[in-house]
Amino acid sequence: MQTQEMMLLVIISESLLEDMIIDEITELGAKGYTITEARGKGTHGKRSGRWTQGGNIRIEVVGDGALCERIIQSLIAKYDVDYGLLMYTLPVTLQN
């Protein structure tokens, strides 16, 4: 059983952007991703997930540092100004 030190990138953004973000991270080389439905509040106001306010999605990508960095740069450039977006990274140990 070998384990592997990887980076976990968590992206929280507007549900509306799902397709575009997924296209982006796939093109940049992500091998996989996991999405959960979320709601929340931030500098762009409350996103309750009720229809007219829209909801959030929470995307997890496990990858190497370079991949995460590429995704971060690209999403900041495209979506950070106009859309709700929060990204953070942390080191994790991949187990399988």
Next chain:
Amino acid sequence: MQTQEMMLLVIISESLLEDMIIDEITELGAKGYTITEARGKGTHGKRSGRWTQGGNIRIEVVGDGALCERIIQSLIAKYDVDYGLLMYTLPVTLQN
């Protein structure tokens, strides 16, 4: 692009408490939060998310250590004895 070392506080508790916990963390100074629906099991028994058993919510707050500490203290004082509650923290790198 500057990144920032922050603390991530994860709170898992009963859906019923959502409004009260959100009020609490907002008053204590959180700038934002993210909520996902969850279910689970712990010392207060199984919470399947079926209606009469109730479900859980999983709240993420990214903030500085002091904020997380304040929230933790306050939630322990108010809800730890009578309600299902689990909190853990970990360091993360904020990317935007």
Next chain:
Amino acid sequence: MQTQEMMLLVIISESLLEDMIIDEITELGAKGYTITEARGKGTHGKRSGRWTQGGNIRIEVVGDGALCERIIQSLIAKYDVDYGLLMYTLPVTLQN
């Protein structure tokens, strides 16, 4: 207030396996777990959560390193070949 250094194990797998994985981790000694509904993509293809494709679940288990190791070994042995499965661990500080 005493805090405790623990391990967080995150398991992402097919919804279909929920009962079996929960039985497994409970038998191996987990005191609790938290489940959220998820969808995603990986080496086993896209799992959109639409009915005929099936969805994923994301299970969090907070426990000591030995427990996490036991769970990882057991799930790899039983499900890694035939089913969608991703597991990673990270250290967290339990706060209550």
Next chain:
Amino acid sequence: MAFEPVVLFFLLGVFAGLIGSDLKIPGSIYEALSIFLLLAIGLQGGVKLAEFELLELIVPALIILAVGCIIPVAVFPVLQILGKLKRPDAASIAAHYGSVSVVTFSVAVALLQQESVDFEGYMIVFLVLLEIPALVIGVMLARYGVGTVRWGKLVHEVFFGKSILLLTGGLLIGFVAGAEGIKPLDILFFDLFKGVLALFLLEMGLVAASRIAGLKTYGAFLVTFAIVTPILSAALGTVLGWMLGLSVGGTMLLATLYASASYIAAPAAMRIAVPQANPAISIGAALGITFPFNIFLGIPLYFWMARFIHTVGG
């Protein structure tokens, strides 16, 4: 004994739950079904209420409320002393049994309709009224001399909680719009009502099944309590209904209201106001025993009681 096929769906749910089937009604569907039932029952009441002189209802309403308050006050010491339950648990259970169950009421109405027995349309008003005082009494019993209650939060939870809101909202809309105005909505809210009730009972059966397992833990006292309490409460309701001059149908419905235990409004309110109480005990009794007892045996029994008192008492 009178029998209403809709309860068969409850049995199917219990069976599915006990054998561990993967059948489940998604949470959002369950929510939608409850919103529908509450609105529909409110609308039905409102339409019928429009035919009555409201002022004449005030006195019977006050009497029915006052007598209804006897139930939680009476069962509380029984639970504490005979049942050896802790104060918060006893108070919480008292609140559940003092309050009422909309679905039990609906099954009773369905039975009356099947047997073509008339009833006073304004019974639905009492359903709304009776939801509330028991919850307040429960909180007072739990907190007497102990700590402070967040009354504001509680009152809000109770009065503006969705059950009461939809019931009263439906009542008002039905009252304002009247039978004529509601007609285009009849097919959704009235004709489909019983079918939706059937689906709801299926889900109730699934949930009740998960409660039945837990009951062994609480033992014989709780089981006995959960069967005897509704019968005694129903007796109280039967006598009162007869004394107030209600019809056979109305008497049976009042008995059912007193006999029924809340498992929606009460659990939510008690979890907020009396968090020390273990919700598994109160919901287990209300949903795992009293609810099935009422829909299978209780309602036919209360029907018989109502006819009996009207025959004997004239």
Next chain:
Amino acid sequence: MAFEPVVLFFLLGVFAGLIGSDLKIPGSIYEALSIFLLLAIGLQGGVKLAEFELLELIVPALIILAVGCIIPVAVFPVLQILGKLKRPDAASIAAHYGSVSVVTFSVAVALLQQESVDFEGYMIVFLVLLEIPALVIGVMLARYGVGTVRWGKLVHEVFFGKSILLLTGGLLIGFVAGAEGIKPLDILFFDLFKGVLALFLLEMGLVAASRIAGLKTYGAFLVTFAIVTPILSAALGTVLGWMLGLSVGGTMLLATLYASASYIAAPAAMRIAVPQANPAISIGAALGITFPFNIFLGIPLYFWMARFIHTVGG
């Protein structure tokens, strides 16, 4: 003034929202209700359309579309100059008011049915057509000289977005199957329509309530705008409908279409195409003011206007 009980459900929703009740329609149920409404309205239109000569509709359709484009073009400078709104916000609001609201249209149809007033079945075709051009105009206004538009994505979003797709899909199915073929579906799609509309309005009320709070921020200009614009647009529609020789019912529906503001298709399209615009302003105006204004006061007013012009104009 003509009154349609279904709007009482909207009031109930607003009330529940304002007092902070925990009532909410689960998201998936809301989705299902909209799918139902869109399909049902499409089917109704398709069945009626089958009775008409399609070619004869082309000219009036083009006129109605062209005149409809006046609305966003006219309100844009008003918003920029009088309202002092930024270019993207002005353009986004223009798109919302140029587009149409399916639920407002449905309430108008419900009123006509209650008053037993006939209307041209093909009005539904205009509902579909009018959804689109205002969105394109809005994007052009926002982007004129500024940056590039992802037109591909936008066109896809608009034409294949679920609103248009279900409306046109229903229209085609109704048209192909005809009244006879649709008959076994009548009870679901036609008889239940108004009840479902009632539930939908309940949810709309809840959402509108959450918008009302935010309106204080935007001030008197926006409130005035959100009431005056529909009245003027309706006047335009009334005159045009009369000139095109529509019946009283058809004239009133055209006025309602022009007067209504989109709050489903437009917000989604604008968020993609004009992300700099603050969605809270446009949705707040369309849903928090114009929608309630239209269903309570506007529609009865437009009905009166249509009858007036037909009486006076002959």
Next chain:
Amino acid sequence: MAFEPVVLFFLLGVFAGLIGSDLKIPGSIYEALSIFLLLAIGLQGGVKLAEFELLELIVPALIILAVGCIIPVAVFPVLQILGKLKRPDAASIAAHYGSVSVVTFSVAVALLQQESVDFEGYMIVFLVLLEIPALVIGVMLARYGVGTVRWGKLVHEVFFGKSILLLTGGLLIGFVAGAEGIKPLDILFFDLFKGVLALFLLEMGLVAASRIAGLKTYGAFLVTFAIVTPILSAALGTVLGWMLGLSVGGTMLLATLYASASYIAAPAAMRIAVPQANPAISIGAALGITFPFNIFLGIPLYFWMARFIHTVGG
């Protein structure tokens, strides 16, 4: 050729899926629609079954079951040898085609009703019975000599899985309550049935669209297989139905049952019991080809075959 408008909804779904519309039926609504369809079809069968002598059904039921088992056993070597599929995949596909599809059956019933052709009400019993044996055969074929099967888990999955449970539960409730007892539920479970089927087919179309893309990967063999198999199975059913003395309607339904491939019960059971099989292949064939083939061409063909054999055979 006979045509049933309800299939137009499937086409709309396929179109929406292929152009990448954002239309989707929320998961919980899909769940609710399936629960409804299964319960409703069970109830309909139960009510009709109450009119028959149960004992007389045992022999034909056993024959229909035994002949039904021929299908998976016959297609397995074809898939392995001609199709060059791996053992688990061949076995899993065999199980899918041996089992049956409730929605295909429902579309066939809808066609018969539209054409006013009678059929034996107890056909629904065969629908329930035929779901099961093919799954067991599939597992045995996959595991013959290889590893161990968790039979307990599998049997539980199959017998107490929600499809079988709701079908048999509805059957029993309909049987016990009878036409009279079910009457207040008629409007929900019977009158709305076809409308709900339409919505369900819309979702099926969306899903089928996502399958069609994947089919290119599997090539000509699978496409041919997925069209020829139902035709041959239907021929078997037609001859058997005629030999058993079923009416034209009953014969056509038996042919449809044999011809239909499961895409709900079978995928779930195979994923547990034969995890080595790639679910994309079996579901792709069953849902992406056989299902649309059956509802558009197959069912009219089987109807023609049933009439033909009854005309020729007398």
